[in-house]
Amino acid sequence: MRFLRKSLTGLFLMSLALGLLAYAGILVRDAVQARMNEEQRSRPARERVFAVNVIPAQFGPVTPQLSAFGEILSLRSLELRAATGGALVSLDPGFVEGGRVQAGQLLAQVDPANAQSAFDRTESDRLDAEAEEREAIRALGLAQDELEAAREQVGLREQALKRQQDLRDRNVGTAAAVETAELALSSAKQAVLTHRRAVAVAEARIDQAATSLRRIEIAQDEAQRLLDDTEIRAEFSGTLSEVTVVAGRLVSANEKLAQLVDPDLLEVAFRVSTQQYARLLNESGQIKETPVTVTLDVFGTNITTKGKLSREGAAVGEGQTGRLLFAELETPRGFKPGDFVTVQLDEPELRRVARLPAAALNAASEVLVIGEEDRLEVVQTELLRRQGDEVLIRARGLDGREVVAERTPLLGAGIKVKPLRRSGDAVASEEPEMLELSEERRAKIRAFVEANNRMPQEAKARILGQLDKPQVPARMVERIESRMGG
Structure with a gap:
């Protein structure tokens, strides 16, 4: 009985489910037929109108501004190196990173003991050479006196010979006496030659003493230079950087100790394109001394100074493009070598030019203007410059017309728009938040x-x-x- 009861219950539930499915199918069929039998009702199409911001195109003279990024450099910098090796026996307290030094100030000194000893030896050699020169001069004076005495002796012997010859001619003297006088005269002349040779030797001794003294003076000057090289002095007033030494350290010859930078003679180096460079040349092809403005952005607080374009790079450089320009800074207060700055300078003035937002121009240099019945028209323009978020253009028939400030892909020629014009009184002052x-x-x-x-x-x-x-x-x-x- 239980099996029969469960079987009947299952058949009843299955019959109920099939009935519900059949009823649902009938409802779906009736709904589809009713939808298909309905008449089509068409709604009238309405043109879509877009709201756009418009600005008037006003033409006139405009001075474009060239903007570039540059680096602050020092016009005068010097590497301080040790000319000789040794231990640093003294170091100025100002010889530190960022220390201010004056021209000629003694910054450091390498141990001068060896150089001082060499200089003292050359000083002693110089004294000996001077004494030798004085002795040679005295010897020359004595040799010249002896030569003069020998010449006087020759004169006396000549007179004695003449006297003996007169006596012989008068048959008073003898031939032997004449021969004796001749031999005495010959001996006197021989003595003159000997003393002349002594004078020549004395003169040669003086020349040798002078040469030796000059050689020792050269050695002394070299020893003095070596002694001076132990001192490291500032060639000009400036600031020290890259200091790598302390007192007592051993340094080698030509080792770099620090970098001396003149903070009052700074310039900025920046690179521009070749097209921009061509606009900065004068009639003779030379770079014009154009005023520049240099700005250093420090956490929103700008440090600004003026300068002027001074020169250009001699070559482009491997792997580089454009031209490298340099501008001297007038008052470099707050700037340091290595600062990354923004450089702005005025280009030659352009006439009959309009300034528009960059979003108003497409890639084909076209703008949209408001035409009749507030419908858009396309006007072809000539793009002259891009100035940040603005462009400078030139076009015919555009003066005084209203231009769409921001183009979108939905806007095009013939589309009806609702112009939104900005009143001059409604422009808020750009005060920082x-x-x-x-x-x-x-x-x-x-x-x-x-x-x-x-x-x-x-x-x-x-x-x-x-x-x-x-x-x-x-x-x-x-x-x-x-x-x-x-």
Whole structure:
């Protein structure tokens, strides 16, 4: 009985399920037929209108600005090297990284004992050579006196010979006496020759003494140079960097000890394209002394100075393009060699030029303008310059017309738009956004700025002064915290 009851229950449930499925199929079929039998109702199409920002195209003279990135260099820098090897026996307290030194200041000295001994030996040799020269001069004087006496003796012998000859001619004297006088005269002349030879020897001795003295003076000058080379002095006033020595250290000859940099003679080196370089040449093909503005961005606080274009690089350089230009800085306060800066300079003025947002121009140098019934028209332009987020263009028939400020792929010729015009009175002043910092956040930023040794003192003082105020520029806070890593 149980099996029969369960079987009947299963058959009943299956019959119920099949009935429900059949009923659902009928409902679906009726719905499809009703949908297919309905009449098509078409709605009238409505043109879509886009809202666009427009600005008037105003043509006139514009001075383009060339912007480039450069590096601060020193016009005068010197490597301080040890001319001789040895131990550093003295070191100036200012011989440290960042130390300020004056021209001629003694910075360090290598042990001068050996050089001093060599100089003392040459001094002693010089004294001996001078004594030898004086003795040779005295010997020459004596030899000349002896020669003069010998010549006087020859004169006396000649007179005696003449007297004996007169006596012989008067038959008073003898031939033997004449011969004796002749022999005495010959001996006197021989003595003159001997004394002349002695004078020549004395003169040669003086020349040898002078040559020896000159040779010793040269050796003494060399010893003096070696002694002077033990002293390391500043050739000009400047700042020391890359200091690698301490007092007592052994240094070798020609070893680099530090770098001396003149912080008051700085320049900036930057590279421009060949096209930009061509616009900076004058009629004779030389670079013009164009004023430049150099800016160093330090945590949102800019350090700016003026300068002028001074010269150009002699060659392009392997693997480089464009041209390398140099500009001298007028007041390089706050700048250091190695700073990465932005350089801006004015190009020659352009006439009949309009300044538009860069987003208003497409890749084909076309802009969209408002035509009749607020429909867009395409105008072909000539792109002259790109100035950051702006472009300088030149076109015919565009003066005074309204140009779409931001193009989108949805906009094109013939599309109806709703122009949104900006009123001159509604333009807000571009004042920096200010923030009120909590004491904890302010203290963290202050500690980071004070611990930063690479920041110039002028910029550090300016930032700390702004942090003391109730409100701080948001841009400065954002840059500092990005450097902090949080």
